[in-house]
Every structure is written in C-alpha cells, then in structure tokens.
Amino acid sequence: MTNESDSAPGRRFRLTPAAVRAAALQAALVGAVVLLAWSLIATARQNLADQHIASGFGFLQQTAGFDVSQSLIAYNRSDTYGRVFLVGLANTLLVSVLGVLFATVIGFAVGIARLSPSWVLARLAGAYVEITRNLPLLFQILFWYLLMIGVLPGPRQSLEGPFGLVLNNRGLILPQPVAGVGLEWVAVAAGAAVVAAAVVSRWARARQARTGRGFPAGRVSALLIVGVPLAVFLLLGQPLTLAPAELRGFNFIGGIRLVPEFVALVAGLALYTAGFIAEIVRAGIQAVDRGQSEAAASLGLRPGRTLQLVVIPQAMRVIVPPLTSQYLNVVKNSSLAMAVGFPDLVAVFAGTTLNQTGQAIEIIAMTMAVYLAISLLTALAMNLYNRRLAPVGR
Amino acid sequence: MSRDVFVRRELQPALPPPVSVSGPFGWLRTRLFAGPLSTVLTLASLAALWLIVPPLVRFLLIDAVWSGEGREACLGETVGRPVGACWPFITAKLGQLIYGFYPAGERWRVDLVFATALALLVPLLIPPAPFKRLNAALFFVVFPVAAYVLLVGGWFGLAVVETRAWGGLLVTLVVAVTGIVASLPLGILLALGRRSDLPAVRWLSVAFIEFWRGVPLITVLFFATYMLPLFLPGSWSIDNLLRALIGVAVFAAAYMAEVVRGGLQGVPRAQYEGATALGLRPWQTMALVVLPQALRLVIPGIVNTFIGLFKDTTLVMIVAIFDLLGQLRAAFADPSWASPSTLYTGFAFAGLIYFAFCFGMSRYAQFIERRLKAGR
Numbered sequence: 001m002t003n004e005s006d007s008a009p010g011r012r013f014r015l016t017p018a019a020v021r022a023a024a025l026q027a028a029l030v031g032a033v034v035l036l037a038w039s040l041i042a043t044a045r046q047n048l049a050d051q052h053i054a055s056g057f058g059f060l061q062q063t064a065g066f067d068v069s070q071s072l073i074a075y076n077r078s079d080t081y082g083r084v085f086l087v088g089l090a091n092t093l094l095v096s097v098l099g100v101l102f103a104t105v106i107g108f109a110v111g112i113a114r115l116s117p118s119w120v121l122a123r124l125a126g127a128y129v130e131i132t133r134n135l136p137l138l139f140q141i142l143f144w145y146l147l148m149i150g151v152l153p154g155p156r157q158s159l160e161g162p163f164g165l166v167l168n169n170r171g172l173i174l175p176q177p178v179a180g181v182g183l184e185w186v187a188v189a190a191g192a193a194v195v196a197a198a199v200v201s202r203w204a205r206a207r208q209a210r211t212g213r214g215f216p217a218g219r220v221s222a223l224l225i226v227g228v229p230l231a232v233f234l235l236l237g238q239p240l241t242l243a244p245a246e247l248r249g250f251n252f253i254g255g256i257r258l259v260p261e262f263v264a265l266v267a268g269l270a271l272y273t274a275g276f277i278a279e280i281v282r283a284g285i286q287a288v289d290r291g292q293s294e295a296a297a298s299l300g301l302r303p304g305r306t307l308q309l310v311v312i313p314q315a316m317r318v319i320v321p322p323l324t325s326q327y328l329n330v331v332k333n334s335s336l337a338m339a340v341g342f343p344d345l346v347a348v349f350a351g352t353t354l355n356q357t358g359q360a361i362e363i364i365a366m367t368m369a370v371y372l373a374i375s376l377l378t379a380l381a382m383n384l385y386n387r388r389l390a391p392v393g394r
Numbered sequence: 395m396s397r398d399v400f401v402r403r404e405l406q407p408a409l410p411p412p413v414s415v416s417g418p419f420g421w422l423r424t425r426l427f428a429g430p431l432s433t434v435l436t437l438a439s440l441a442a443l444w445l446i447v448p449p450l451v452r453f454l455l456i457d458a459v460w461s462g463e464g465r466e467a468c469l470g471e472t473v474g475r476p477v478g479a480c481w482p483f484i485t486a487k488l489g490q491l492i493y494g495f496y497p498a499g500e501r502w503r504v505d506l507v508f509a510t511a512l513a514l515l516v517p518l519l520i521p522p523a524p525f526k527r528l529n530a531a532l533f534f535v536v537f538p539v540a541a542y543v544l545l546v547g548g549w550f551g552l553a554v555v556e557t558r559a560w561g562g563l564l565v566t567l568v569v570a571v572t573g574i575v576a577s578l579p580l581g582i583l584l585a586l587g588r589r590s591d592l593p594a595v596r597w598l599s600v601a602f603i604e605f606w607r608g609v610p611l612i613t614v615l616f617f618a619t620y621m622l623p624l625f626l627p628g629s630w631s632i633d634n635l636l637r638a639l640i641g642v643a644v645f646a647a648a649y650m651a652e653v654v655r656g657g658l659q660g661v662p663r664a665q666y667e668g669a670t671a672l673g674l675r676p677w678q679t680m681a682l683v684v685l686p687q688a689l690r691l692v693i694p695g696i697v698n699t700f701i702g703l704f705k706d707t708t709l710v711m712i713v714a715i716f717d718l719l720g721q722l723r724a725a726f727a728d729p730s731w732a733s734p735s736t737l738y739t740g741f742a743f744a745g746l747i748y749f750a751f752c753f754g755m756s757r758y759a760q761f762i763e764r765r766l767k768a769g770r
Contacts, residue, residue: 025592026592043627120426124442138711138719350612350613376604
C-alpha cells in the first residue's frame with residue numbers, strides 16, 4: 001500500500017517508484033525505436049551498395065528524357081527530373097482544385113435537394129448519394145475513362161455542346177479565349193466594382209447599427225460586381241471572344257484540349273466526393289435546431305433572412321471541419337491518376353522517374369512529404385479557423 | 395350577471411384532419427406539389443427518372459442477351475435487335491472475376507473459406523445470437539489461420555497455390571479482411587498510446603497516426619512495394635501480396651486508431667474512477683472496464699472504416715495485384731468478347747457486387763447505431 005498513493009497530484013516531482021517505472025518505460029520505447037531505425041538504415045545502406053543504386057538527390061539534376069502528355073508549365077524531354085517533379089506537382093494541384101470546386105458545387109446542390117419539400121427530388125438526391133458513396137472511386141474513374149476512350153465517337157462524329165464545347169474520344173475540347181483591345185479596362189472595372197461593393201456593405205452595416213434602418217447591401221453589391229464589368233465589356237464592343245476549335249481533316253485544330261485521362265479523373269473525383277459533401281451539408285443543416293428558425297420567425301425575420309443570418313452561420317460551424325477533410329481526401333485521391341495514366345505527381349515521379357532511376361527511398365520520401373505537408377498545413381489552418389468559429393462565452 | 399352563460403362540460407370530439415392534408419391526396423399535395431417551386435422540382439425529377447430508369451431496365455433485363463458463345467452472341471447484327479447487357483460475357487469470365495487464376499481444381503478451397511467466413515460472420519453480426527465470445531475468438535483467431543492454410547496450401551497434402559495466381563473477389567476480400575483484422579489490435583494500441591500520460595509514448599503514437607493519415611494509400615503501397623524490400627536484409631524475400639497487405643494494415647491501423655480514440659473519449663470519466671475505487675489497477679481498468687465499452691461504442695465507426703478499406707482495395711491494381719476491378723479490366727481486353735455492350739455489362743456486374751457489399755455494411759452500421767442509442 002505504498003506506491004499507489006505517491007503519484008497523487010501535489011507530490012509530482014518526487015522520485016516515486018511509479019515515476020521511475022514511467023521513465024524507464026519511455027526510455028526503453030525510445031531506445032527501441034532508435035535501434036530499429038538505425039538497423040533499418042544500416043540494412044538499406046548495405047542493400048543499396050550491393051545493388052549499386054546511387055543515393056542522394058543528385059538525380060534531380062539529370063535529364064529525364066521522357067514526354068508528359070499534359071503540363072501546366074513548360075516542359076520537354078530534355079528537362080531534368082527536378083522539373084518533372086514540378087510538372088507532376090502542378091498537375092496534382094490542378095486536378096485537386098478543379099475536383100474540389102466541382103465537388104463543392106454538386107455536393108451542396110445535392111445536399112440541399114435531399115431536404116427539398118419535393119419528395120421525388122429528395123429521393124433522387126438520396127439515390128445519388130448512395131450510389132456514388134458505395135462504389136469505389138477507382139471503379140468510377142475507370143468507368144468514365146473507358147467510356148471516354150472506348151464509347152465516345154471519333155473526332156469526325158464529335159458530340160458538340162453549347163459555347164463551342166466538343167467531346168470525342170480524344171478528350172474534351174474547350175474554345176480558346178482570345179483577348180481583344182481594351183480587355184484590361186474590364187478587369188479594372190471589375191476591381192473598382194468590388195471595392196465599391198465593399199464600401200457600400202460597410203456603410204450599410206454602419207447605418208443599420210446607428211439607425212436600425214436596413215439597406216439591401218447584398219443585392220446592390222451583386223448588381224455592382226456583375227453589372228459594372230458587364231456594361232464596360234459591352235461598351236468596349238466585347239473585347240473577349242471565344243475561338244472554337246475547328247475540324248481539319250481527322251482532328252481538331254485550336255481550342256484547349258483536355259486529355260480523356262484528365263476529364264475522367266476530375267469527373268470521377270468530383271462526382272464521388274460530391275456524394276460525401278452532400279451528406280455533410282444535409283447533416284449540417286439538420287443539426288440546426290428547429291427552434292432556431294422558429295425563434296427567428298417570431299422575431300419577425302423573413303425566411304430568406306432567417307436562412308442567411310440564423311441557419312447558415314450555425315450550419316457552417318458543423319459543416320466546415322468535415323468538409324475540409326473531404327477536400328484533403330480529394331488531394332490524396334487525385335493520386336489515382338496513376339491508374340488511368342494522367343501525369344500527376346505520383347504517376348510521373350513515383351512512377352516513371354522511380355522506374356528510370358531506381359532511387360526508391362528519395363523519390364517516395366519526397367512524394368510522401370508533399371502530401372504530408374499539404375495535409376498538415378490544412379489541418380493547421382483548420383484548427384485556427386475552428387478556434388475563431390467556436391461559440392464564445394458559453 | 396346573466397343566466398345564459400354557457401360553460402362546456404365535456405370535450406368536443408376531435409374532427410378528422412381536412413382532406414387537403416391527409417390521405418393520399420394530402421400526401422401528394424404536401425410532399426410533391428406544396429408550392430410552385432416544389433411542383434417544378436417534382437416534375438423535373440420525374441422527367442429525370444423517366445430518362446434514367448426505363449433505359450436502365452431495358453438494358454439490364456429486357457434487351458439483354460442471356461446465353462450464347464463469344465462476341466457474336468452480343469452483336470446487334472447477329473441478334474437482329476438492339477442489344478442490352480451481354481450476360482454471357484459475365485458467365486464466361488465469372489471464374490476469373492471471383493478466383494483470378496486460382497487453379498480450377500483447387501477452387502473448392504476458396505469456396506470453403508468463403509462459406510466458413512459466412513457461417514462465422516452472420517451469428518457475430520446478429521446481436522442476440524449466443525456464444526459471442528467463442529464466436530469472436532473463432533472468427534478473429536482460428537479462422538485467419540485456417541484460411542491461410544487452406545488458401546496457401548503446403549500442409550495436409552494441399553497443393554501450394556502461389557499468391558500470384560490469386561485474383562478477383564478473392565483478393566478483394568483477403569485484402570479487406572486482413573486489413574481490418576490486423577489493424578484492429580494495432581489501432582487499439584495506438585489509440586491507447588495517444589491518450590497515454592507518458593509524453594514519449596504519446597508523441598510517438600501521434601507521429602505514427604498523423605503520418606499515415608496524411609499520405610495517400612497509393613504512396614503507402616508504393617512504399618511497401620519498392621521501399622520496404624530495401625530496408626530488409628537481402629535474404630528476406632517478401633511476397634508481393636504480403637507487401638501490399640502490410641501497407642494496407644499499417645494504413646488502416648492509423649484510421650482505426652482515430653476511431654477507437656473517439657470511443658475512448660465517449661466513456662465517461664466516472665467509469666475510470668469507479669474502477670479505481672474498486673481497486674482495479676490501471677491496465678485492469680482499461681482491459682475490463684473502459685475498452686469493452688469503448689469498442690461497443692465504435693462498432694459503427696469500425697464498420698465504416700471497413701467500408702472505406704473495402705473500396706480502397708481496388709488500389710492494389712496499381713501494384714500489379716489483380717483484384718475484382720483489375721480482373722474486370724483484364725477481361726475487357728479479351729478480343730473474343732469485344733462488343734459495344736461489354737463495357738457496360740462488366741461495370742454493371744462489378745458495380746452491383748461493390749454496391750451490395752458497401753450498402754449492406756453501411757445499413758448494418760446504421761442499425762447498430764440505432765440499437766446503441768436505444769440502449770441508453
């Protein structure tokens with residue numbers, strides 16, 4: 001009956017048997033981890049020497065010598081492996097950003113549709129959620145990919161959509177925007193409109209705080225931000241035109257061509273993640289107590305204002321944390337590009353570059369470090385945001 | 395005071411609700427056509443359903459080809475009508491989709507493993523079924539060993555079947571089940587480590603969990619396939635499937651740890667204090683009082699992790715292990731079955747399998763969640 005009571009608070013720094021045991025346990029654990037790491041590193045050294053594999057990051061300066069089918073930054077086969085890394089990283093980020101964007105739009109639409117007063121629409125949205133969430137992402141990406149290359153017609157029988165969109169088995173072709181004279185003035189007008197909208201909103205808030213009289217700041221801002229640049233654009237004689245791609249012989253010339261791998265990957269990522277986002281949005285809206293909107297109504301707020309001032313701010317507090325983890329999932333899942341051969345970071349760097357140089361340790365460590373950095377930075381930002389959103393004074 | 399004050403002495407019987415909000419007509423009015431917006435949305439959804447469902451039924455059942463040999467059976471020209479799903483393609487490839495290249499004469503071993511798993515799993519999943527402890531021990535300890543012996547062979551006169559020959563649904567299930575069975579104990583250890591009072595234990599656990607949760611599974615599989623062999627002595631050669639299994643187990647353990655941690659946080663403090671007051675030592679408190687309650691709380695979370703893992707098994711295709719999806723992709727490449735509907739048929743079949751598993755499990759998780767809530 002001696003040692004148990006010794007670990008009570010207030011006597012913390014005495015050298016009790018329990019403290020000695022804890023210290024010994026931790027020392028043993030750290031020692032074991034260090035020993036394991038050391039033996040693994042020693043083995044790896046031996047293996048690398050036996051197999052004559054170079055080590056270190058010198059390979060990043062060597063010439064890559066292979067082509068990449070789609071790249072955001074200038075690249076040709078005489079560039080270095082270091083450049084390949086950047087090309088892959090840029091493609092990963094492009095796919096992630098587009099995936100997040102489309103997934104958010106579709107996800108919010110489906111999530112709100114699940115709560116729609118129309119029973120059929122709610123059921124339809126529910127079916128969408130169940131189907132997209134219960135089929136593996138790779139299955140969906142592969143489906144869109146094989147559909148694009150196997151079933152869509154060739155360039156001569158392309159499907160043509162509005163605004164000069166062309167879809168065929170070589171990919172999705174967007175019209176090329178061509179800047180005319182005076183486009184910069186439209187940008188200037190847009191900037192000025194945003195500033196003006198900010199000023200109006202500030203003034204409206206100050207006036208409401210002072211006198212209690214409201215002002216439709218939201219609508220006026222929207223009108224300013226959309227209307228002013230549009231007016232300038234029309235006055236200057238539409239200085240931005242879209243040049244659709246043209247069919248010459250067997251293929252399309254001009255336009256921006258998105259390879260089928262890219263379209264399938266973004267479509268798969270967006271549709272899959274949208275199912276999860278829809279559930280998050282639905283749960284977030286339902287988490288706001290009915291009493292909140294009833295109280296708002298009894299205070300005299302109209303339904304629109306209730307939604308804007310009472311329901312959405314509280315729902316966002318529930319929605320944002322899981323939404324961020326879905327965004328992180330999009331970034332991590334964009335690595336499935338490998339399966340359809342889109343040149344993302346994993347495909348060109350951990351795939352092709354690894355096969356050519358054989359430097360598995362450096363390459364996989366670099367690839368993992370990129371994803372880890374994105375995850376940890378997002379988690380950090382998320383924690384800061386959560387701290388700001390946390391209810392005050394409860 | 396006048397004498398004709400009327401005071402009601404008994405309650406008026408309640409009237410039935412007005413016809414406009416009750417009965418089938420009321421249902422139509424309130425749930426489908428509650429206002430102009432609702433009416434438009436309902437009509438648009440009905441139109442969308444009309445565009446999706448009838449063609450789907452036509453494709454899967456009415457226009458489908460049910461028997462025949464080779465691609466000719468599924469070509470519109472030979473059949474003389476529009477052709478839907480080409481089910482003979484699935485019949486021909488069924489063995490490959492389920493067993494991969496497991497030798498045909500040995501496939502009874504796989505069937506036996508499937509049947510045993512089902513026989514052990516069903517009573518385990520039904521809450522009132524008796525002998526839970528024995529059942530769990532059989533499923534989590536005896537069954538994996540028996541399944542290993544049966545599938546790999548080499549004992550009791552069973553021929554050895556190399557894992558290279560494994561494929562299809564067999565690999566999908568082996569990877570998912572091994573992942574979940576191996577990740578559970580590791581995940582519990584990590585979760586306990588993360589809540590430990592000892593800083594070194596806590597920080598090592600946090601680093602391990604956050605590292606594996608921060609990277610995509612593909613990089614983990616690459617790590618296991620290309621990097622792991624470099625860290626092991628040259629004389630050790632690890633089987634390709636085993637490497638992937640190690641990667642999946644470590645990856646799943648990190649996610650499992652977070653699920654279990656949620657359960658540990660859900661056990662009230664008073665439970666620890668009560669156990670201490672009864673004179674239990676810390677590890678006894680954990681093993682006998684806290685963990686059983688925590689694990690019960692997180693059954694839905696574990697099932698959801700399992701669903702995620704089941705879907706993620708498709709990624710092993712990238713390190714040249716052919717699971718169900720990999721075998722399907724291989725089957726598409728067969729020129730003797732090339733027809734316009736082969737692609738859709740294959741995806742419809744594999745999609746139904748994946749959907750049945752995942753949907754079933756998610757419904758089960760919801761069922762358990764409701765039961766747990768009802769018990770409080």
